[in-house]
Amino acid sequence: MFEWFRRRARNRKPAAVIGQRGATDESTRYDLADLAPDVVSYLGQVAYFELAVFETLSRAVSESPTLASKEGLSAVAGDALTKHHGIVAELRKLKVDPASAMEPFAHSIDRFEELTRGNDWLETLVSVYVTGGFLDDFFQRLVGGLPKALAARVQTLIEPDREAAIIVEQLQQAIETDPRVASRLALFGRRLLGDAILLARNAIAGSGDKAHDEARMEPVFTDLIAAHSRRMDALGFTA
Amino acid sequence: MFEWFRRRARNRKPAAVIGQRGATDESTRYDLADLAPDVVSYLGQVAYFELAVFETLSRAVSESPTLASKEGLSAVAGDALTKHHGIVAELRKLKVDPASAMEPFAHSIDRFEELTRGNDWLETLVSVYVTGGFLDDFFQRLVGGLPKALAARVQTLIEPDREAAIIVEQLQQAIETDPRVASRLALFGRRLLGDAILLARNAIAGSGDKAHDEARMEPVFTDLIAAHSRRMDALGFTA
Numbered sequence: 001m002f003e004w005f006r007r008r009a010r011n012r013k014p015a016a017v018i019g020q021r022g023a024t025d026e027s028t029r030y031d032l033a034d035l036a037p038d039v040v041s042y043l044g045q046v047a048y049f050e051l052a053v054f055e056t057l058s059r060a061v062s063e064s065p066t067l068a069s070k071e072g073l074s075a076v077a078g079d080a081l082t083k084h085h086g087i088v089a090e091l092r093k094l095k096v097d098p099a100s101a102m103e104p105f106a107h108s109i110d111r112f113e114e115l116t117r118g119n120d121w122l123e124t125l126v127s128v129y130v131t132g133g134f135l136d137d138f139f140q141r142l143v144g145g146l147p148k149a150l151a152a153r154v155q156t157l158i159e160p161d162r163e164a165a166i167i168v169e170q171l172q173q174a175i176e177t178d179p180r181v182a183s184r185l186a187l188f189g190r191r192l193l194g195d196a197i198l199l200a201r202n203a204i205a206g207s208g209d210k211a212h213d214e215a216r217m218e219p220v221f222t223d224l225i226a227a228h229s230r231r232m233d234a235l236g237f238t239a
Numbered sequence: 240m241f242e243w244f245r246r247r248a249r250n251r252k253p254a255a256v257i258g259q260r261g262a263t264d265e266s267t268r269y270d271l272a273d274l275a276p277d278v279v280s281y282l283g284q285v286a287y288f289e290l291a292v293f294e295t296l297s298r299a300v301s302e303s304p305t306l307a308s309k310e311g312l313s314a315v316a317g318d319a320l321t322k323h324h325g326i327v328a329e330l331r332k333l334k335v336d337p338a339s340a341m342e343p344f345a346h347s348i349d350r351f352e353e354l355t356r357g358n359d360w361l362e363t364l365v366s367v368y369v370t371g372g373f374l375d376d377f378f379q380r381l382v383g384g385l386p387k388a389l390a391a392r393v394q395t396l397i398e399p400d401r402e403a404a405i406i407v408e409q410l411q412q413a414i415e416t417d418p419r420v421a422s423r424l425a426l427f428g429r430r431l432l433g434d435a436i437l438l439a440r441n442a443i444a445g446s447g448d449k450a451h452d453e454a455r456m457e458p459v460f461t462d463l464i465a466a467h468s469r470r471m472d473a474l475g476f477t478a
Contacts, residue, residue, distance in 0.1 A: 051313060058297030067338040074290060078320045081313060099306040
C-alpha cells in the first residue's frame with residue numbers, strides 16, 4: 001500500500017515528482033522561485049521547522065508503546081535532525097549565525113506546532129507525517145530561489161517522506177489492532193491541512209501584486225494538496 | 240578550561256586515555272574483557288543506554304532557554320542518536336532484532352534514568368554530562384570482550400565526551416550569570432556518581448568468584464572515577 005514511499009526512499013528523485021505520481025520534469029515549472037524569500041530567511045525558517053519536527057518526533061520516541069516503535073521512530077527523528085543540521089551547516093558556510101537566522105520564524109512555527117499538536121501518541125504521528133510531509137514538499141518548491149549549487153544540496157537534504165514508511169507502519173498497526181481509532185485519526189489528519197497551508201503561504205515573499213501571487217501559487221498548492229491526499233490514502237483515510 | 244574535551248574531539252583517541260590524562264597504552268591493561276557480557280547483551284544494553292541518553296537530551300533541547308542553546312544541544316542529541324543507531328546496525332548485522340536485544344535492560348536503565356533525572360534544565364545537563372560520560376567510558380572498557388573488528392568499531396562509535404564541550408559551555412554560562420546555582424549543581428553532580436557506578440557494576444558478567452571480580456574491577460573504577468572528577472573540574476566543581 002505504501003510502496004510509493006519505499007520507492008522514493010530508494011530512488012531519491014527530486015521532490016516535484018511526489019506531487020504528481022508519474023509526472024515528468026515539466027512539473028518543475030510549478031516551482032515558486034520568483035516568490036521565494038531571501039536565502040537567509042529561507043534557510044532560517046527551514047532550519048527552525050526541521051528542529052520543531054525533530055522535537056515533536058523526540059516526544060513521540062519517548063511516548064512509544066513498544067521498544068520496536070521507539071527504535072523505528074528514533075530513526076525518523078534522526079532524519080529530521082539531519083535536515084536541521086544540514087541547513088544549519090549551510091547557514092554557517094554563509095557566515096550567518098543559525099540562531100539569528102531562525103529567530104524571526106520561531107514564533108510562527110511554535111504557534112503552528114501548538115495548533116497541530118496531537119492529543120496522544122497516534123495523533124502526534126499523524127501530525128508529523130501529514131504536516132512534515134506537506135511543508136518539506138512546499139519548501140522544496142522554493143529552492144529555485146537559491147543559488148544553484150545550494151539549491152541542489154537543499155533539494156536533496158529536505159526530501160519529504162524519506163522515513164514516512166516507518167510512521168505509516170506504526171499507524172496501520174494501531175488501526176488494525178483497534179479499527180475504531182481510524183475515524184478519529186482521519187478527522188485529525190484532515191484538520192491539519194489548513195494550518196499547513198497557512199504556514200506555507202506566510203513563507204512566501206509576495207511580489208506586491210496579490211492577484212498575481214495567487215495565480216502563481218495556485219497550481220503549486222493544487223499539487224501539494226494532491227500529495228497530501230496520497231499521504232492520507234496511505235493510511236486508508238479520505239482527505 | 241575544558242581544553243581537554245576539545246583536544247579529544249579532534250584527536251579521537253581510544254577511550255582508555257580519558258581516564259588518565261597523558262597515560263600511555265599501558266592503561267589498556269585495565270580493561271574488563273574477561274568480565275564482559277556476551278556480545279548481544281553488551282550491544283543491547285549499550286543501544287538502550289544511548290537511546291535513553293538521546294531521550295534525555297531531546298527533553299533538554301525542547302526546554303532550552305535560547306535558540307543558540309537549543310541548536311547546540313540538538314547536536315549533542317544527534318551524537319547520542321548516532322551512537323544508538325550505530326549499535327543497532329551492529330545488532331542487525333548479527334541478525335539480532337534490536338528491540339529484543341534491548342528489552343532485558345530497559346527496566347534497569349529506565350530506573351537509572353529516573354534516579355538521575357534533573358529537576359530542571361541545568362540539572363538535566365549536569366546529569367547527562369556526568370552519567371553519559373561515565374557510562375560511555377565504562378562501556379568502552381568492555382569492548383575487549385567483543386570480536387576484534389566489532390570492538391574497534393564500537394570503541395570509535397561510543398567515544399565519551401565527544402560533544403561535552405557544548406554542555407560545559409551552557410553550564411558555565413549559567414553559572415557566570417548566576418553564581419548561586421553552582422553549589423546546587425555541584426551537589427547534584429556528586430550525587431550521580433553512586434548510581435552510575437551501580438549501573439556499571441550490574442553490566443558486568445561475574446566470574447563466580449566475587450573477590451576476584453572486585454580485585455579486577457578496582458583499578459578500572461579508580462580510573463573511571465578520576466575521569467568523573469575531571470568532568471566535575473571542568474565545571475569548577477569539586478568531585
